[in-house]
Amino acid sequence: MSDLLDVDSRPAPESSEDSALAEYVAEVCRRLSAGLLRETGDDLRSVVAAEVRSVQWALEDPAALRDRVPVHPPRLDHRGRVRMFTNPVLSQRNPLAPPLTHVSDGDECEFRVTLPLQYQGPRNMLHGGYVGVLLDDVLWYAVRHASTGISFTRELTVTYERPVPLFEELRIVGRVVEAEGRKTFAEGEIVAGGQVCARATGLWIAPKPRRDGHGSAG
Ligand SMILES: CCCCCCCCCCCCCCCC(=O)SCCNC(=O)CCNC(=O)[C@H](O)C(C)(C)COP(=O)(O)OP(=O)(O)OC[C@H]1O[C@@H](n2cnc3c(N)ncnc32)[C@H](O)[C@@H]1OP(=O)(O)O
Structure with missing residues (x-):
């Protein structure tokens, strides 16, 4: 078991914009989860289409998330690797949270x-x-x-x-x-x-x- 419980490290670099994007997509996933359980038929298709469009918009327009400050900004461990906060209750990047x-x-x-x-x-x-x-x-x-x-x-x-x-x-x-x-x-x-x-x-x-x-x- 890791000393840090639910914090893993990743080799690739990460910018603050990457963290903001990941947290935004997790938010979309949460809305989508609720929509999948709430809607049927045409309403279901509309919810899915709207959420897919919002992810596309965030990826295609670099200014789209400019004002979002990530709740968990990038942090490095002692080896210079990105520390990933995975907690399924507290991490804003985890759609389960x-x-x-x-x-x-x-x-x-x-x-x-x-x-x-x-x-x-x-x-x-x-x-x-x-x-x-x-x-x-x-x-x-x-x-x-x-x-x-x-x-x-x-x-x-x-x-x-x-x-x-x-x-x-x-x-x-x-x-x-x-x-x-x-x-x-x-x-x-x-x-x-x-x-x-x-x-x-x-x-x-x-x-x-x-x-x-x-x-x-x-
Ligand atoms: C927003 C940004 C945040 C950033 C933040 C980043 C990090 C964000 C992480 C979030 C994290 C959340 C986390 C939630 C918490 C988990 O979910 S933890 C995961 C679930 N728990 C586990 O997997 C633990 C599994 N159990 C174990 O590994 C081991 O049992 C333990 C807990 C390490 C203890 O092992 P041990 O040291 O061998 O224990 P042992 O020597 O048997 O007992 C120690 C002492 O306690 C006593 N004891 C044991 N059981 C009892 C009992 N039931 N009653 C009274 N005394 C007892 C013993 O008698 C002994 O006493 P002394 O002899 O020392 O006087």
Whole structure:
């Protein structure tokens, strides 16, 4: 397992414009995903055609994305290779990741998001596995801010109190409750319309230090 979890490196160079293009195309993919599940017949064809045109426009006109600042600009690792942030919840370049806004860090970490149709489990409700994914990431994020190195989820308990709705803003909150050596315990919740829909508690463990001073999960 990589020390950096979900960050890979790539040999080719990357400009800020490349990153902006990749994030824009990921956004188009998200709209397309919702459209494929929402539309049928001629409406389906119109949605597909419109989104394909918007990608063509971004590729053919170099000025098209000029004003877009990438959320994740290019970063290099110690070997000068591009570090790719692949996280399926937080990377704006990954079409699987929902359009999350990062509201706060620190003692309490908070994300906000309004989830579209592709995250549906029961009608108009968020798929239960995805409830766990969102809570895992926000708790992990709080742990990351409270500690110096990387930690891995060892245990996560999710309590589903009421359905998590789609199509309305969710607050996804995480905080550290206790830290003891390599172990950090955290808790959090997903809130919709002022009501807690799901809670989680969990344990994160930093890998044992390697002889070269870095962490290792293996
Ligand atoms: C916007 C820009 C952002 C940029 C940002 C970039 C990066 C963005 C990355 C995002 C990332 C998100 C990430 C989400 C989090 C994952 O999804 S991580 C992936 C899922 N998790 C895994 O795959 C972990 C798999 N498990 C493991 O690899 C290993 O179990 C671990 C976690 C490394 C721990 O292994 P270990 O060091 O051998 O653990 P072990 O010695 O057995 O236990 C350590 C201690 O914990 C205790 N312990 C173990 N289990 C328990 C328990 N259940 N209760 C109490 N104590 C326990 C043990 O007794 C032991 O205690 P001490 O003896 O030290 O007192």
